[in-house]
Amino acid sequence: QVQLQQSGPGLVKPSQTLSLTCAISGDSVSSNSAAWNWIRQSPSRGLEWLGRTYYRSKWYNDYAVSVKSRITINPDTSKNQFSLQLNSVTPEDTAVYYCARQQDQQLSGLGAFDIWGQGTMVTVSS
Amino acid sequence: DIQMTQSPSSLSASVGDRVTITCRASQGISNSLAWYQQKPGKAPKLLLYAASRLESGVPSRFSGSGSGTDYTLTISSLQPEDFATYYCQQYYSTPQTFGQGTKVEIK
Numbered sequence: 001q002v003q004l005q006q007s008g009p010g011l012v013k014p015s016q017t018l019s020l021t022c023a024i025s026g027d028s029v030s031s032n033s034a035a036w037n038w039i040r041q042s043p044s045r046g047l048e049w050l051g052r053t054y055y056r057s058k059w060y061n062d063y064a065v066s067v068k069s070r071i072t073i074n075p076d077t078s079k080n081q082f083s084l085q086l087n088s089v090t091p092e093d094t095a096v097y098y099c100a101r102q103q104d105q106q107l108s109g110l111g112a113f114d115i116w117g118q119g120t121m122v123t124v125s126s
Numbered sequence: 127d128i129q130m131t132q133s134p135s136s137l138s139a140s141v142g143d144r145v146t147i148t149c150r151a152s153q154g155i156s157n158s159l160a161w162y163q164q165k166p167g168k169a170p171k172l173l174l175y176a177a178s179r180l181e182s183g184v185p186s187r188f189s190g191s192g193s194g195t196d197y198t199l200t201i202s203s204l205q206p207e208d209f210a211t212y213y214c215q216q217y218y219s220t221p222q223t224f225g226q227g228t229k230v231e232i233k
Contacts, residue, residue: 105176
C-alpha cells in the first residue's frame with residue numbers, strides 16, 4: 001500500500017523559503033513509471049499544480065510558469081522522499097500544500113494523481 | 127494553459143437522487159480527464175481516470191463519460207457519504223489543471 005507522509009513548518013515569514021518534504025512508502029522516488037508532484041489549494045486559486053520530479057534514466061523536473069522562478073523540487077533517493085522549496089514567499093503563497101503521485105498509463109504517458117499526502121497548511125505571515 | 131470549467135458550482139440534492147456534474151475543457155484533451163472527491167480537511171480522492179475508468183475501490187454508482195472537450199460525472203443514487211466537493215482535472219498537457227469544483231450539498 002503506497003503512502004505519502006508530508007512534513008514541514010506551518011508558518012513561514014514573508015520573503016523567506018517554504019520547505020516541505022514528502023516521504024514515500026510502498027513505492028520508490030526513483031521509479032521509472034511514476035512522477036512525484038506538489039499541488040496547492042487556496043480559496044483564491046483553487047487547486048493549483050506546482051511541479052513534479054521523475055526519473056526516466058535521468059532526473060527530470062517540470063514546473064508551473066507561475067512559480068518557475070521560485071520553485072525547486074528535489075528527489076532524495078537515500079531517504080526515498082522528495083522535497084519542495086518555494087523561495088521569496090508572500091501572503092499569496094498561503095495555502096494547503098499536497099504531494100501526490102502520478103503513474104504512467106500504458107502508451108499514454110502520466111495519468112491522474114492516484115495517491116495524495118495528508119496536506120500541510122502553510123501560512124505566510126510575519 | 128487548458129482551462130477547465132465545471133458546472134454547476136454547487137447543487138442541492140437528496141439521498142437517492144441522480145446527480146450529474148459537467149466539465150468542459152478549453153481544448154480537446156483526448157479523455158485525459160480525472161474526477162476527484164474532496165471532503166473538508168482531507169486530500170482529494172481519485173474516483174475516475176481516463177474519463178470513464180473507475181479507480182479501484184470506488185463504488186459503481188460513480189460513472190464518467192465524454193470525449194473531446196466535454197465530460198460528465200454521474201452519481202446514480204446519491205448516498206450520505208457522497209456529500210462533498212468534486213473536481214475535474216486534465217492531465218493531457220502540462221500544466222495539469224483543475225476545475226473550480228462542484229459542491230454537492232444536502233437538500
